Amino acid sequence: MPTPTVVPFPAALRTREGAPFPLAGATVAGDADAAAELSRLVRARTGIEPARAASGSIRLRVAADGPDDPAAPESYVLTVEEASVTVTGADAAGLFYGVQTLAQLLRQQEGAWVLPPVEIEDAPRFAYRGVMLDVARHFFGVQAVMSFIDRAASLKCNHLHLHLTDDQGWRLQLRSRPELTARAAGTAVGGDDGGFYTQEDYARILAHAASRHVTIVPEIDIPGHTHAVGLAYPDIAADPVLTDEVRADAEAAGAAVPVAGQPYTGIAVGFSSLRIGDARTDAFLADVFGELAALTPGPYLHLGGDEALGTDRADYAAVIARTVGIIAAAGKTAIAWHEAAAVEPLPAGLVAQYWGFVTPSPSTTAARASSVILSPSDAAYLDMKPDADFPLGLMWADGPTSVQRAYEWEPAGLLPGVEPGDILGVEAPLWTETVRTPADIDALVFPRLAAVAEIGWSPAPSASAARTWESFRARVGGLGPLWSALGIAFTASPEIPWQSE
The missing domain is CATH 3.20.20.80 (Glycosidases)
Incomplete structure (x- = not known):
């Protein structure tokens, strides 16, 4: 599959084998603030309003300091599988940033909104x-x-x-x-x-x-x-x-x-x-x-x-x-x-x-x-x-x-x-x-x-092999529909290969 449309590019991103996660019928569980932010972004991008549930198929959580949890401030781990999505932030900021990445990953496939199967481990370079x-x-x-x-x-x-x-x-x-x-x-x-x-x-x-x-x-x-x-x-x-x-x-x-x-x-x-x-x-x-x-x-x-x-x-x-x-x-x-x-x-x-x-x-x-x-x-x-x-x-x-x-x-x-x-x-x-x-x-x-x-x-x-101008311009081009959905009146620079829906 092509490199997912994510900007800034994560510290580590691995595409996975398997089918994408379907957004239709997805439910969201976990941190209330993160769930509200995800709902805002998903609604703007797709018109879909994910329902809240006690144990949803999209799980949003702040780390509990377990062995598999992110450690650096503002960091997060994101996993998309066919049946579930999990975003774990080292702190509330990390979870917020993981949600932003999740919204960027949304794409249409055969007329349905999906999330591609990926694993992301991410943390900022500069404070x-x-x-x-x-x-x-x-x-x-x-x-x-x-x-x-x-x-x-x-x-x-x-x-x-x-x-x-x-x-x-x-x-x-x-x-x-x-x-x-x-x-x-x-x-x-x-x-x-x-x-x-x-x-x-x-x-x-x-x-x-x-x-x-x-x-x-x-x-x-x-x-x-x-x-x-x-x-x-x-x-x-x-x-x-x-x-x-x-x-x-x-x-x-x-x-x-x-x-x-x-x-x-x-x-x-x-x-x-x-x-x-x-x-x-x-x-x-x-x-x-x-x-x-x-x-x-x-x-x-x-x-x-x-x-x-x-x-x-x-x-x-x-x-x-x-x-x-x-x-x-x-x-x-x-x-x-x-x-x-x-x-x-x-x-x-x-x-x-x-x-x-x-x-x-x-x-x-x-x-x-x-x-x-x-x-x-x-x-x-x-x-x-x-x-x-x-x-x-x-x-x-x-x-x-x-x-x-x-x-x-x-x-x-x-x-x-x-x-x-x-x-x-x-x-x-x-x-x-x-x-x-x-x-x-x-x-x-x-x-x-x-x-x-x-x-x-x-x-x-x-x-990072993805930190090139050619990679960046392609990834930014993929954000055009999301930015438009969010009401951002961006300049469609001819330097960028902008994607349509």
Whole structure:
């Protein structure tokens, strides 16, 4: 039989002899949450609603630490036979991921829905498998974020990095600093409407993410990307630094240059900064990151730190050190874009998120951090155009990023000095300068997120014969009907041999 349509590809997959398992008349037993998720996926894909039963033909369970149970966190074992299906997760997350794989295996044979006979033993390569959504350039409401979480989790991504603040707007209510959402949340790129999450909204997002085994990583970007802060608290914001590049970006976009105290709706970067060394700025940082830590159950807070071109180098090092200290004191681990790994002395425990190219600059200092998340912009940035004529996206990261380019990079060895054990994981960011609707999100994210998801979950190409571009493109092509059934408005890239029902 052909290689089953599974993305990311499992650690071990063996096809079995025998007849497939027929879905008609199947009953589901076991873990209630997993059964509900399987029913949702099966109903969307086939229109069939499997019945619940005390001892069903599809058995879903979390391991009881027996000798045949999976051991690694998030791992699972899946077996399909003619008369039964069993999915056993090492934990609730592993069972959830096994259910996602089971839904991908569904296919039609002679007019009936079946599951092919297989044995799968699966576990993730990296602990951190992330995707980022920028809600600052354009704002997306709670339902859109929850749908994005569902889509990411279906590909076994387990972290959602929310870029909550930027020059164009502040998107999270903080009771310690109410002016941020009162004065700095109303606009977006191009003059579009802004918005923000109340603390109740944020709690809903967190709860939904937890139900999908996704950890929210909130980002408050400092000391640059802070023009919006100046609308609310002008005493801690420096005047915009209007370089030739900023003026050129404004002219090319037909937009105004940034002006202190006025909302900014362009897409230039690097012009804003906080006033470093001012006691009022220190108090602001303590309030913001302290309250953010109290609101966020996950272990990570992201402090940004990128493109702080308007900040003196010594001031930059000082504010990074201070903010990492505030985050650590709140019991969290700080993540920052890789520029922060250049500061002296390097703050202990800092995780660097690398956003340079697949071929790094010799001056890259990300290896100095305690661990690294890899997001090479010319391969993993989902906001890059998939081809030059695509109506959405940008092209600054070495031109368009095809699906093949998104797939054919390897984390190990990408950064000199970063050993495999230093890699926390990978992340695919989506910046939203050109993204205005949930359909726009889908169009840029799918199918390229599947490429990065496979890099984060599956064994390295050297350890798996299925980790090839030809295998991947065929397997992703088989997911088209499932994605359509789930309402994912993916881009039917000509690189992929898409299958019909």
